[in-house]
Amino acid sequence: MNAQVIPGRLIEAPTSDATGMDRRAFGEFIGPRGELASYAFGWTTGSDARAGRLSIGIGAGNPGGATFHAVLFDNGDSYAYSLVDDPFEQVPEGGPDLTAEQSRAHEDLPFIWWVVDQVMARDPRAWWMRHWVTATMCVQTPEVFERREPVLLVCNDADGVWQLIGDTAAGSEGRVGHLSHAVDEDPTLLDILDLETGARGERSGPGGEWTRYPG
Structure with missing residues (x-):
């Protein structure tokens, strides 16, 4: 079985000052060997800082289960990611929120980045966020x-x-x-x-x- 990205709900709401929109997209991931992860990503228009935010959760209720948080930002001709301390969203498969330092030390971090790459490649809402971040x-x-x-x-x-x-x-x-x-x-x-x-x-x-x- 190939990896599956299953887009879920999209929440859209005007910002408090009515100058933009806050968008948050959710979904589920199933790996080729049945690995499960949940994800959320989002961005807020009308703000000067063009950065998307992501949360990836794995292992709910199990040792090692955790939720990883990152930002997506413009990196010249493409985009890049950086782990952050500040939690973005809670997701069903996630466990405790990790700081950037804890995330870097987690043995499943390579899997998390692979999930992020799959989500960015397959969820159309992520394409929308990417074009906003890079100001296409x-x-x-x-x-x-x-x-x-x-x-x-x-x-x-x-x-x-x-x-x-x-x-x-x-x-x-x-x-x-x-x-x-x-x-x-x-x-x-x-x-x-x-x-x-x-x-x-x-x-x-x-x-x-x-x-x-x-x-």
């Missing part, structure tokens, strides 16, 4: 930017520029914005946020299934 930019046609047309074509060009196009073909004019903000307006874009460089995705209408074309 996109070029939108005026019709899409002004929400007069739905997004029907998404391109991740060879130069790493994302394009969002509707019924009207892209012309000389385009509007620049953050890719994560486009998902705020149209969550159906979630399933296409893992496009590789040079690839594109198309659909026939809003909410339709995406067809992918490699670069």
Whole structure:
């Protein structure tokens, strides 16, 4: 059996000052040998610090069971993780909250990082968080930017520029914005946020299934 990432609930709430949204996503992980873990990750828009937060829990009720906490941050052309002391969320499979020092000393830390990598690769909400953390930019046609047309074509060009196009073909004019903000307006874009460089995705209408074309 291959490893499984099973996305669960997504909790969204306005921040206390109404300048952004606090998002928290939850899910479960099953390893190829039946290893269990629970996870949570989240991010808060409208804040200056672009950092995601993660919690991974294993071994509930067993010796060695624990919950590990980390932050996700921009690292140039990609992103990186760092263990932290401050707990983020409680998850079903977790045990006591570990500090960063305790996490680094735990024998299962390599497994935890593997779970994190699997979650970031397979949970579409994690792709959304990643693009927010790295402030991925996109070029939108005026019709899409002004929400007069739905997004029907998404391109991740060879130069790493994302394009969002509707019924009207892209012309000389385009509007620049953050890719994560486009998902705020149209969550159906979630399933296409893992496009590789040079690839594109198309659909026939809003909410339709995406067809992918490699670069």
